[in-house]
Amino acid sequence: MGEAKELVSDEARDDTGARLGMWLFILSELLLFGGMFILYSAYRYKNAVDFHHASMELEVLLGTFNTLILVTSSLSMAASIAAVRRGQRRLSMVLLMATIALGLFFLANKGFEWGAKIEHGIYPNSPTLLTRAKGEVLFFGLYYVMTGLHGLHVLVGICILGGMLTLMIKDKINRTRFVPLENSGLYWHLVDIIWIFLYPLFYLIT
């Protein structure tokens, strides 16, 4: 089995190219979210007081909890890659499953949060929201778009990690061939970084 692995690693592949391609994608994602962050800051600059009032309605504890969940999932993701490179296959798979579980946990919390807001009649273009100040309408619009797009990224990340887990079970990802897992990890950390900025900007405005 050990010899077979060595032969497999002789196939044509470009690990550096794969990593570079992933980074180019990540940088394009940073600009995508970056544009939204600029929009957010421009509107906040113009409507500081409204943004403050609207932000007070978000659950700070839930946001903080979700930050801790994502940060921890980044730890398990990084550790999973380190484990597979050391040939600790079982540990790596457990850590990967933990990462997926934490991602689902994050989305569940987000779902509750959105659900509670929608129940209170706060959602884009809702009659209740439209009676409020212009800045508050903008704040909640940005809140739904930015956390929504971020949530979509978490969902896609979970699907990718699920795919990686399948590849690991089939031994397509192992000690000598781990770049797909590494690149998925890069994506997962990117999603974490975006949340690191979303958290203070939406939940902690004073």
Place this chain on the structure above:
Amino acid sequence: MAKYRTYILVWVGLVILTGTTLSVAGMNLGGWTVFIALAVAGTKSGLVLNYFMHLRSERLLIFRVIIPLVMAVFLVFILLTFADLAFRGGVR
């Protein structure tokens, strides 16, 4: 190869910084609040980028070019947007 211990230390740092940004938000520091929040978020992403995403040990020259380049483009967008907002005059 990266050590588990390093990762755990980075995680502890991230948790502490999350606590910091949360407690600073509770204080009344005026204009400093946003600045501190962004500085803490920047530090946290620096930790994630350097340790979890291994940028620290990236030896390829192109990474030292494309990442600052994208950051510079982003900075230009920010500056242009705020230059626009600041000099618009009476029109909202």
